Amino acid sequence: MLAPSTARATTLSNEFIVLAVDENGVLYPVKTNTALFTKHAPDVDEVIVDYVQGYLGDAAAAIAADGEQGVGGEDPVEDLIRPMLEDAGSSEASVTELCAQFSQMLAALAESAGAQKKPTLAKLAAPVNMAAQLAQINKATKASQIGTTDLAHIKGRQVASQVDVKKLRKAEARIAAKMEKRGSKSRYEASKLIRENTLDDNDLLMRVNPILDYTSTRDKIKDVKVDNFDISFSGKRILTNASVHLVYGRRYGLIGRNGIGKSTLLRNIAHRELAVPTYISILFVEQEMTGDDTTALQSVLKADLFREQLLRDEASINEELRRLDAPEPLDSRGEVMSKHEIEIKRSEMGDRLNGIMSKLQDIEADKAEAKAGEILSGLGFSAADFGRPTKAFSGGWRMRLSLARALFCRPDLLLLDEPTNMLDIPAVVWLERYLRTWTSTLLVVSHDREFLDEVATDIIHQHSEQLDQYRGNFKSFWATREERRKNQIREYEAQMEYRAHLQDFIDRWRYNANRAAQAQMKIKILEKLPVLEKPEDDKVVTFTFPNPDKISPPVLYMSDVTFGYSPERKILENVNIDMQMDARVAIVGPNGAGKTTLLKLLIGKLDPTGGMVHRHGRLRIAYFSQHHVDQLDVSLTAVGQLKAMFPGNTDEEYRRHLGAFGISGMTGLQEIRTLSGGQKSRVTFAGLAVQQPHFLVLDEPTNHLDMESIDALTNALKQFQGGVVIVSHDERFIDSVCTEMWVCASGKVTRFAGEGIKDYKRMICPEAAQAYGAAAPPPGGQQPRDEPGKDGQPKDDQPGHRRSTANPLPNSGQGRKESLLPETGPLSPIGISLFLLTAGGILYYFTAVKRRVREDRARARARVESTGKAEVGGPYELIDENGCTVTDKTFRGRFVLVYFGFCHCPDICPDELDKIGDALELLDRAPETKDAVQPVFITCDPQRDSPEAIREYLKQFHPKFVGLTGSIEQVRAACKAYRVYFSKPPKVAENQDYLVDHSIFSYFMDPDGQFVDVYGKDKTAPEMAASITAYIAQFRAAGRELGQ
Template sequence: MTTFGELIKNEFPRLNDELFHYVNGVISGGADEFEDSEEIYEAIGHVLEEVADEKTEDDIRDVCERLMLILRPNDVGAKSQIRILNAPVNIASLASTSETVGEIRSIWVNQRDDGLKVDQKKLEKAEAKLQMKQGKRTGGEPFKSSATPKLESASASQMVSKKDNKMDQKGTNRGLDVRIENFDIAYGDRVLLQGADMVMAFGRRYGLIGRNGLGKTTLLRMISAGQLKIPSHITVLHVEQEVVGDDTPALESVLQCDTVRESLLSQEREINAKINSGHTDEDLSSKLSEVYVQLQSIDADKAPARASVILAGLGFSAEKQKRPTKEFSGGWRMRLALARALFSRPDLLLLDEPTNMLDMKAIIWLENYLQNWPTTLLVVSHDRNFLDTVPTDIFHLHTQRIDTYKGNYDSFLKVKTEKHKNQQREYEAQMQHRSHIQEFIDRFRYNANRASSVQSKIKMLEKLPELKPVEKETEVVLKFPDTEKLSPPILQLDELSFTYENGHTVFEGVNLGATMESRICIVGDNGAGKTTLLKIIMGMLSPTKGARNVHRNLKFGYFSQHHVDQLDMRGSSVDLLASEFPGRPVEEYRRQLGSFGVSGDLALQSIESLSGGQKSRVAFAKMCMALPNFLVLDEPTNHLDIETIEALGKAITKYTGGVILVSHDERLIRMVCQELWVCGGGKIVSIEGGFDEYRRIIEKELEAVA
């Protein structure tokens, strides 16, 4: 009989010894730990996906089912009892005459099945067994979070003037400015915004910024869902969900967004069909003429060209524009959703981190395209360069309120800094003035000759406005673990090539190297082979040709957004580290999370309730718990706020090991990059001139396409 070790090695030949021993250790003794194949997939699926080559998620789940059969061979008999019906059966009609259908008990039985009731003793035993398992994993007493993970839902309240309400009901309000005034947003018991105001003038572009977890994404969802009321005639579009995959070509999927054009084209086809079939209705010709006039008025003939330009700017080649949407990955379907939104041109467009899914070329194109956006735009972004290029105004979300600033992010930063300086100076001057008055009052309080002066000073003190000191946001600090130096050579790629089984060559002739002092950034179009190169560097993939030489003591720490999505969302951050690295004191887990800004009650919240940026910090903490000495970071800035990106840049600079990262965040690249590797055209080369030279190359390519 095949063992689970043999099965894994046969199915995943690229699995190295270290990962095999890890998977082997997880499954050993698993007959008691795992209840079904789904639990096996949750435990080792993320590891197997990294070395799965051409295998899909369904293939990996099938392997997990086979592993379960090896672990629990006695469960096979249960499956054999399932009966397959060879004809439709109306179970409801049988319920009145029989309590069973074959060997399957009817779900329409008249009497309640007492077997469905909860057996309290069995429930208590199951809970005790679960606690024992937790105790084994943590090497002692069962670990319990002091807070029960619970995912709350967001709610909003808003004051709407009777005048605006009446105008909206009568349809007399035709203005396109958006005013959302005096509104509150709460997430469970936690207040995100209180008495906030947002006024958006039509045609202006607003950047919404603020720390992770303060409610930016929640605010966009509230607006798009109508929980925050805006005039009903204003069309709103929130780019949040990827396009559903079907047989519709990408270009046609974008064109379908123009419902007016689609309706007119449908009418044109129907009328032409009637005319061609011999209908003698005299009104058909006049109706067709009216349709043609309306199509001409909306420039319907130019729509395909406009949609094609948008798709091309977002990275869809002419060939990709013809492909069915079902053939695209999730990231490309999100690009398709963005293309549909840009083509639709709603009165209010809401974008949440639009640059996360784009490569540098698409980001630069989008920056240029949105500078001429004709309607109102509200965008959440943490890309400094994007915020300096696109917005005309900035909304700053902090301390449960929203402040508005004219200009881009750079202008906001200068004005805010100066504003805080003035507020602090004013506060300090008033405190000094109060001190002098109080000193006079205390000195002559009991002097009868100065009684009137003292009373005057007391009244003066009471009339002074109460100023508050400037509330400084806590500084974000990230800290990677210290490492010991390794003697070179550390990492060397010699004449490296990689070709897929279908014959497609990703790159060839790669000759590059890295040291413990390296700060290398890999850039290039999506699909150019950046992630493939990272996996070869870490030994997850083997090159088709050439050699990869690494120091025997080199220990990689790998971060990718894929790992963030695969965090166990049910427990807290402390629970996650305790399950991944059992047997250590709780204080060590808390300390590790604290070094990445996940401290206090935040570490005890369910991971599901954390913001995207907070989940990323948890993933960083998990990665560094293994004490790597060489970091490989794939898009580490996705969902991080600006302050955390700055902190990440500083942490990378101070780190004593080597770093290779894939990123499209211009600010981070400029902060840390010492060497730039460019993927494209089947090659990977190191270029001189740094990021400025790379940006010039991209802009020339975009000019050539335009």
């Protein structure tokens, strides 16, 4: 029976789509060709290719069945596939060519299907009894007239069954609702691959929040609890079997490393891809709002869609009441209404108007403009800005408008992604204070510890595809997490020790007749022990800037500098600044005050309209722009980006600079578009390091970095021996790096006389002073600036010892030293007694613990000395990647770092070899350790790791690596000499993949072939390099030199 349909399906198929028919005669796609993608869009992700192929296949099946292309005027190629390919990063020409090909194929398919569906005359295969069919129809008609159904064909006799029409309609309604829900779900799942840029903010808000009247949901439970869900993005698993519980009214901070998937989680919640009840309103501030002619104040007011709807209804009813007051009002049919009809209509309209006014009163609609103005003012908008059209604002200010709209809406669940990135310190202070009074649920992603300490009541830590929740702010989370981690390590180590004890007993007495029963009991105990996973070690992130050569002062100064983009609008006026090589300066002030302009004047990107900027002739300045991501070519790799920006160096040199900022291994060879925001920032930092600058000028460098990377940047800047100038809103970062602050405001640049960023916050925001428990500091005092002398140096300056200076704030009261904290009264005698008692107990406890630890170490040392140390290393004979014989004597005269592994290792070996490569790069920077260490890789899997495979494998780590292999016996002998454990699965079929279990150590051998030290997974590259440097120094201190 299926033969004709199959033939038709084959006819309708083409070189891209092949259709088949199922047992019910329904067409479905069985194959689609990827050649077009390979030809026109080779860079499109496989996930999108699979989705487009599936969608085109379904569309082709529908066309083949109906004979028509598109339903309801929809074009599947232009409406869905084109936006998807454009968002995937394909060029416009490639997308146009692909879409044209797809449209032609579907059109040809529709034409062929339409031709085949035309009715044609055909001879009947058998005669038809029309009289019998007519009798059957009459019988069914009679049954339908009395509300019965003919079931004779089922039971062989006439049976009348009464149909409940109401139940039938309810069942049909349930089925229709279920089908609609299923259809909407399918459509929404498809939208996961498309960014809905075609929707404006209000349309997207309405789509996500179908219930407009939020006053009707006040009595409902608004907690969000979702258990056991998975999230993936671009084929990468973000969360596995995770759970989240958000209690209404609490404020949650979501933290985690760059690229871990925090924004993806927020997006899934915002789009209701997780099971969030529909009566809970959600708003996600993800991107800047679209600018138009609407004023800033009106754009915030219009964000409350419920209020806008009520106002429209009120205006409509008032208009209707005015119409009824006309002499002869007409009804909907155009006829004059009677007096009675007018009264009924007026009463109906009055009742509706009273209901609307009641709701407007409930939401305090009369105070809406004042609330909107308060929010805009707090985020830095001036009164003049309220009336400016939104299209006149820059991207950063439109992002603030998006935040203002969200705060004004007050949704049940507010989702914020790095809200402080575009804010200055005054706006951050205001936002902290505003969010502390937030009454609904808040989930915010932020890297700013101070902000989280002020705002968050709970912390959610995203890591290892899981979500861990902690009560308290960030400080509480950090302390609790560290304590929890210590407990996990203790529990794990205790169980491992217990397991080893049991296994040792079993191995010793399993075959002893007298102890066999006890051994069996121990085996059962061992089997029942819960399996504990080893707690993950926090990956240490390190940044390194090369130290510059010294230059003599004056290094960099401004004298009476004035700048304006027009004569009428001066941004800065009479600025005087002097900076030396030890400068550590933070520039703070409100947005728009000229901080970035000041930085561009310092580095020479802008020329002053008045005054002078002096830079030392040999001064090199590296500049980190706030918009650095936009300056990267996303089609290049990280190495390619540095090569394009700073040509002339080798790939090794570029990779060394990238490795100094955590971009190592294959990450440096990925396209920049695949990197996270934090990794893109690291590439930019590596570009700064290539320039070997004397001064680092950084504009908001922490915006895209996670907390670990901010700590790494802080440490790198502390160790950097050049000058540092920073514009940032991160309080902890400023306090950790900078020794002085300059305030840029009202066209002036003045030095702040307080003691850090908290004093500045107290000064600009009196409410912050109360929050910190101290009075605001005095603003500062005026000091005469230092005029340059004849030789170019400032007067009364000692060369090489002068700190950076700027105009101090006026009226600072210089010379006075006032305490910023209020004085406290004397402690009571009871308090002093309790303090002394507690301190004495703590002192006794730690003294006893210290003594016990010292005794344990002495006993352990005695055991080692009594048993001696096993020899590591020894003779071996292997072959290298070129097929040449290599023995342990080949490397005599050089220090050797030996690592045992295998090329098919998925993660451990690449990480360890990356670490060795990073350590070698650190060693090669110093002349005394350059080329002093030979890295050697010995495979534990000689069956698969041929010399050619090893050569290709080691290319990605470090060019100095020597790879060795050999026969199974030769490799086993080398492993035995180095006390290396390795184990391969006993029975492995040919071409079957498998893993080799092996020790994870790097063995450091001296030039005589003697064992020196061993480095495990816990050692970082800098620690390994420091240890090796010390050993080499000891070697040379003994009067010995390395052989050539």
